[in-house]
Amino acid sequence: MDHQVSLTAYLAAFVAExxxxxxxxVVVSPGSRSTPMAMVLAEHPEINIHIHVDERSAAFFALGIAKAxxxxxxxxxxxxxxxxxxxxxxxxxxxxxxxLLVFxxxxxxxxxxxxAPQAIDxxxxxxxHVKWFADMALPENNKEMIRYARTVCARAAAIAMQAPAGPVHLNFPFREPLIPKLDEITFQLEERPNGYVKVRNGELTIPEDEIREISFKLNEYKKGIIVCGNIEDEQFAQAxxxxxxxxxxxxxxDPLSQLRSGKHQLENIVESYDTFLRNEDAKPxxxxxxxxRFGAMPVSKALTIFLKENHQAxxxxxxxxxxxxxxxSLSTEMIFCNETIFCEKLLSLSETRESVEFLEKWLDVNNLTKANMSLIKDSYKLSEGRLFYQLEEMLPxxxxxxxxxxxxxRDLDSFFxxxxxxxxxxxxxxxxxxDGTVSTALGAALYSKPLYLVLGDLTFFHDLNGLVAAKLYDIDIRIIVVNNNGGGIFSFLPQSQHPKYFELLFGTPLNLEFEHAVRMFDGKFTKVKDWEHxxxxxxxxxxxxxxxxxEVVTNRDSNLTEHREFWRIVSQEISNFVKGVH
Amino acid sequence: MDHQVSLTAYLAAFVAExxxxxxxxVVVSPGSRSTPMAMVLAEHPEINIHIHVDERSAAFFALGIAKAxxxxxxxxxxxxxxxxxxxxxxxxxxxxxxxLLVFxxxxxxxxxxxxAPQAIDxxxxxxxHVKWFADMALPENNKEMIRYARTVCARAAAIAMQAPAGPVHLNFPFREPLIPKLDEITFQLEERPNGYVKVRNGELTIPEDEIREISFKLNEYKKGIIVCGNIEDEQFAQAxxxxxxxxxxxxxxDPLSQLRSGKHQLENIVESYDTFLRNEDAKPxxxxxxxxRFGAMPVSKALTIFLKENHQAxxxxxxxxxxxxxxxSLSTEMIFCNETIFCEKLLSLSETRESVEFLEKWLDVNNLTKANMSLIKDSYKLSEGRLFYQLEEMLPxxxxxxxxxxxxxRDLDSFFxxxxxxxxxxxxxxxxxxDGTVSTALGAALYSKPLYLVLGDLTFFHDLNGLVAAKLYDIDIRIIVVNNNGGGIFSFLPQSQHPKYFELLFGTPLNLEFEHAVRMFDGKFTKVKDWEHxxxxxxxxxxxxxxxxxEVVTNRDSNLTEHREFWRIVSQEISNFVKGVH
Structure with a gap:
């Protein structure tokens, strides 16, 4: 009984912290050994428990909540x-x-x-792949071990948040009996009732004189570009x-830079580079x-190649x-500094330049590309290009x-x-x-409303189990499945030149009627007839x-043809334009 | 082009070996970076490629083939x-x-x-969790590196087989272009065309004099039992x-000892111990x-407790x-010796004993238990106990x-x-x-025919995606889903005494109609009406x-009641018997 008292006090302290x-x-997957933690978590009035039987989906579901x-x-x-x-x-x-905190x-x-049964190392x-791992002490109920439990908890949460944010793993050994004494539980702790230790995570900033040096260097260049990949910082767009x-x-x-949509200035934002940087005349x-360059590497392969070709810059x-x-391996300076702070400090040292020549070249080519999207946007048949082009219009x-x-x-990159x-x-x-796309989106949909998920058929299939969360928690979500019956991307890769094993190894059609699965999870399934529908x-x-x-049914071959034809037409227009300017 | 020649020659040598x-x-999941290996494998006439989009299911599918x-x-x-x-x-x-070989x-x-995209450590x-890991060299086409590729391959396969068998991981870095030159490929190797190195894995045996010592020791004891857990060795049953x-x-x-079914002597085999070792009179x-004791730890908790209580033995x-x-921590001697060899050697040193008194006590109690299974075997309603009791009769x-x-x-342990x-x-x-149960069974079903899978609804749900293999490869399988709408085992554990969070955290009913999913995978679904059906x-x-x-629909509560009632009745019979004998 002593054991259960210790178990309860130790975990109550941990959960309170x-x-x-x-x-x-907290996303919980059912199991026996995890019983004490699950029951103490359930008992805390401020914890939302989400049950998910499939641990793979469960973890992605948690990832989605954390993202949102x-x-x-x-x-x-x-x-x-x-x-x-x-x-x-x-x-x-x-x-x-x-x-993420992994318990x-x-x-x-x-x-x-x-x-022993169900015991692995x-x-x-x-x-x-985790930022920190701790094998926790066995539960004990004395002041020192209660402090230990609380400190480890605060520390784990802080490490998970510390840039770069990421996963932390705490492993809890539990002895039987596994049942805590919930009738005796208290989350009110005597010592430091409002939290044992508050962690204040700092931000990376470089000193003023180094920013000055960078600003000075930048002044020597006339032709600059800013490249933004995925970045999650609400202040960044403005800065x-x-x-x-x-x-x-x-x-x-990049579409994940969060710069293509929003209330900030959109004037200087170039979004069609994945198309026009395929043109050899535009590049020089x-x-x-x-x-x-800010954020993760952008999605666009054309941009990556362009950056590589400009290794002199x-x-x-x-x-x-x-x-x-x-x-x-292109960076001349690697600057470890919060991106928003960097922009703001650099701005404070920069005079507004007069010359817009280089900027306008980029904007001209970008606008020309966008003006030539008729092949995509007027597609009569259901097509992947037009779908992504229209999203901006269709989304509230x-x-x-x-x-x-x-x-x-990639289509979002090209057409959004x-x-x-x-x-x-x-x-x-x-x-x-x-993997895990359905679950991540469903997790995000708990807090980001309304949420629309657009994904291919293999991706949808890979995490079909994830849909159970929508059923169990009545989550509102719209899922557009672009069903081209297989791995559409491979048609764009060199593998497609080798028909011998193409469908076997890469095309991999599954011929699934997803309507069945959607019904099993109490969802509504609609096969989209046309654009109007x-x-x-x-x-x-x-x-x-x-x-x-x-479900939007498309065809891998005609999708490839349409993309190629679009790139050909735009490329011609760009070449004409660039040559005309010279 | 040189690169592609090297890539091809190196991988052809590896695959030939x-x-x-x-x-x-080989179970292959589609992807881009793995293209060269996938294509070279596909080109080899003696390799069976099984495509599986979901890598989790793919690996379990492979596990099933390896088990079979x-x-x-x-x-x-x-x-x-x-x-x-x-x-x-x-x-x-x-x-x-x-x-398993993991590439x-x-x-x-x-x-x-x-x-870089899609690059992780x-x-x-x-x-x-793997027995050996090697980060492979980049493909090169010279004699030394061809020898290297072949040796690593032979070694990896040998390590995977070496007792204890297990997984080996080889990580292959590939540069672009990723396409091998299949028109120039040859699996006929000049040097040692019939294999570069054949590995002969030895078996653990202890010396004759140590066996003699053990035999001598055993002679001092009259009351011996042999406990057999999961063991995979066709010679073992006889020995x-x-x-x-x-x-x-x-x-x-244990049901996984492979000793309950077969053409060997069944006379001394006791299989109902999980029931009668719950009785406190039987134990002394x-x-x-x-x-x-041979093989893995048995499934039965009653047996585990019995062994613990007999720590004096x-x-x-x-x-x-x-x-x-x-x-x-009960072993007095830990003997690292092939189990069949151990039995054979010990037998050769053992005289056949006369006294059967202790053996007959066990057989009597076992037979008494089996004779009192009417509550289970005559169950009118569909029930989990009778299902497992009947399997022996129903299976061909x-x-x-x-x-x-x-x-x-556990039910198999009790009633098979x-x-x-x-x-x-x-x-x-x-x-x-x-996890992975459906896929493991499907992989096994490729080679072990006919195959019957019996599993619970949560287990079936966890690996629903795995069913796609049945569709793609026309695998013959019978799956009996025991659907008690949740985690049936928890009703037998102390968690069930705490109704407050029981259904939320442990019962976890999903209320799924699996018929939909089975149809999606082109399967036939039948809801079983009664025993006759x-x-x-x-x-x-x-x-x-x-x-x-x-699908056999059962009820968690009545299942618990039936098991308890059965244990009660049998226990009474055993007590009467044991007391009567004294």
Whole structure:
């Protein structure tokens, strides 16, 4: 009985501290060994418990909540392979810099590596992929161990939030009996009742004189561009657009930079570069001598190649989390400084430039590209290009758009144009996997409303189990499944030149009627007939509740042909324009 | 072009050696970075490629093939979270001692940890859970590197097979272009065309004089029992039953010991111990002074407790793979010796004992227990107990029975009685997870025919995606889903005494109509009406093709009541018997 008293007090202290750090959401997968933690969490009035039987989906669901709330979310599972199922989401959290607290239940020391049931080696289970691992002490109820439990909790939450945010793993050994004494539980702690230790996470800033040196250097260059990849900082859009305005540098904005939509200045934002940087005449015309790069590497391969080709340019890479995101080894300066602070400080030292010549070249080519999108936007048949082109128009103000990997994020990059709606764009771009997309979007949809998910059929299939959350928690979500019956992206890659094994290894058609699965999860499934039909479906958006899946059937071959034809036409226009200017 | 020539020659050498080691089956998940390996594998005429989009299911599918064939199976995926999805099956393979070769494609060194797309740290990705990890050299085409590729391949396959068998991970960095030159490929190698290096794996045996010492020790004891957990060795049944016959020790046979079914001697095999060892009068009556234990820890908790209570007994634990499977720290001797060899050698030194008194006590109580199963076997309503009791009767000769974790394996333990059909029993008992069960069974069903899978609804749900393999590869399988709408096992655990959070955290009803999902995967779904209906369905077994799901709806509460009532009745009978004997 002493054991149960200790178990209860220790976990109550831990959970009370968890709530003090601001964490509210915990995704729990059922299990036996995790019982004491699950029951104490359930007992706390300020914790929202989300139950998810499949731990893989559970962890992605938590990732989605964390993405939407910018707060750590905790996940709890029992011992054994349950914990191994968390691995994909943990890896994604690490590379996409999303805070997660991973709590795994474990056997106590005497039952480890001795063939006990459901016992696996959980020490450093996720290796390098978590920021911190601690094998917790067995529950004890004395002042020192209560302080220990509270401190570890506060510390874990702080490490998860510290830039770069990411996952932290705490492994809890529990002895039987596993039942806490809930009738005796108290979350009111005597010592420091309002939280044991508050952690204040600092931000990276470089000294004034170094900023001055950078500003001085920048003054020597006339042709600058700003490249923005995925970045999650609400202040950043304002700061970087003001900097762009002063320096007269165009901003090449990845769809995940959150710069294409919003109330900030959109004038200098270039969004069609993935199309026009495929043109060989445009490249010398737009050649920069300096590049400021913020955020993750952009999605566009054309842009990556353009940057590589411009290795002569001075390239400043600014990373507020001290990361090293430079796959082509191009940076001349790696600047570990909060991106917004960097922009603001640099702006304060910069005079507004007069010359707009280089900026206008970029804006001209960008506008020309956008003006030549008729092939895409007027497509009579249902097509992937037009779908992404139309999203901006179809989505309501304030919507969140979650996009699947492989083709959808690339089509979004190509065809989702600047707009002043406040549309937040999300994707799992840490490791770019197709796994867990449904669950991540559903987790985000708990807090980001209304939420629209657009993804391919293989991505939808990969996380079909994730839909159960929509059923259990009545989550409102619109899912557009672009069904081209297989891996559409491979048609764009060199693999497609080798028909011998193409459909077997890469095309991989599954021929699934998703309507069945959607029905099983109490969702509404609609096969989209034409553009008008899709427009109607999207229009009624705010009234529609629950899980809604709209299937847009496309064809991989004609999709490839359309993209190629579009690139050919635009390329010709750009070449004519550039040659005419010279 | 040189690059592609090197890529092709290096991988052709690797794959040629793979085939020489006897590996035929490779489960491939589509991806870009893995293209060269996938295409070279597809080109080899002796490799069977199985495509599986969901890597988690893919790895379990491979595990199933390996379990059925007792040979390593290779799995291949692209870089990133794809590889993380393999983790649950890798952990299961490690603890269940099943050989797996894990091939992951990776970015080359210059693209690691620099924010390149779909690049994650894959060095030692699975930590302690693989037996060997190698980060492969970049492909080169010179004699030394060809020898290297071949040697690593032979070595990896050998390590995977070496006792304890388990997973091995090879990580392949590939540079672009990723397309091999299949028109120039040759798997005919000049140097050592029939395999570069053949590895002969030895077996653990202890010296003659040590066996003599053990035999001498055993002679001092009159009351011996043999405990057999999961063991995969076709010779073992014969060897251990002969030893039992000489020593007059009963064999307590776990359902996964493969001793309850078969053509060997069944006389001394005790299979109802999970029921009668719950009785406090039986325990002193059956108290042993020596225990020989083989294989993994048995499923039965009653047996585990009985062994713990008999800590005074000398306990010999024999493990042919040098493992340490002794969760209660009871062994007096840990004997690292192949189990069959141990039995044979010990038998050769043992005279056949005369006294059968202790053996007969065990057999009497066992028979009494079996004779009192009418409550279970005559259950009018569909029930979990009777289902497992009837399996022996319903399954055809030569069938493979795959059983899900949690309740099904426990009910099998309680109610699956000795029989002389050759029924092979399988389960994922390395880490006892509910994950991947459908896929493991489907993989096994490729080679073990006919195969029957019996599992609970949560287990079925957890790996629903795995059913896609049945559709794509026309696999014949019968799946009996015991649908009690949630986690049935928790009703038997102390959690059930705390109704406040029971259904939320442990019962977790999903209310799913699986018929929808089964239809999506082109399967036939039948809701079983009564016992007669189930009998009819099972009877037509040999003609029925493809995916067939029979749902047996049960009720968690009445299931608990029935089990308790059965234990009560049997316990009374046993007490009467034991007291009457005294």
């Amino acid at each position: 968890l709530v003090q750090t601001g964490i509210k959401d 709330t910018n707060k750590p979310v905790a996940i709890l599972c029992t011992s054994g392979t349950a914990a191994a199922n968390y691995f994909p989401a943990i890896v994604e959290a690490r590379y996409s810099r999303v805070p 795994t239940a474990d056997r106590p020391h005497e039952l480890r590596e001795v063939g 959980q020490i450093h289970l996720y290796g390098q 970087v657009t003001e900097l762009s305005d002063a320096l007269k540098f165009p901003i090449l904005a 015309y737009l050649q920069p001598d300096v590049i400021l 001075e390239q400043f890479v600014i990373d507020g989390a001290g990361g090293w995101r430079d796959p082509s 103000e304030g919507a969140t758009l979650f996009v699947g990997n492989s083709m959808p994020i 144009l600047n707009n002043n709606k406040s549309i937040k764009v999300m994707a799992n771009r840490g490791a770019n996997g197709i 899709l427009g109607e479906l999207m229009n009624q958006s705010t009234e529609v509740k629950g899980l809604n899946v709209y | 793979l085939v020489q080691t006897g590996i035929k089956d 064939t007792n040979k390593p199976v290779a799995i291949l995926c692209t870089s990133g979270t794809a590889a993380a999805n393999y983790f649950p099956a890798i952990v299961e393979a490690r603890y269940s001692r099943v050989p 992951t494609a990776d970015r080359p060194h210059e693209l690691r940890e620099v924010g 894959q060095i030692h990705l699975y930590g302690q 251990v039953t002969e030893l039992s016959d000489a020593l007059k020790f009963p064999i307590l046979a 009556y059956l108290q042993p002074d020596v225990i020989l 000398e306990q010999f634990v024999i493990d042919g793979a040098g493992g340490w499977r002794d969760p209660s 000769e030569g069938a493979t029975l795959f059983v899900g974790n949690s309740m099904p394996i 009685l000795n029989n002389n059909k050759s029924i092979k029993v399988m389960a994922n008992r390395g880490a006892n997870g509910i 189930l009998g009819e369905l099972m009877n037509q077994s040999t003609e029925v093709k493809g995916l067939n799901v029979y």
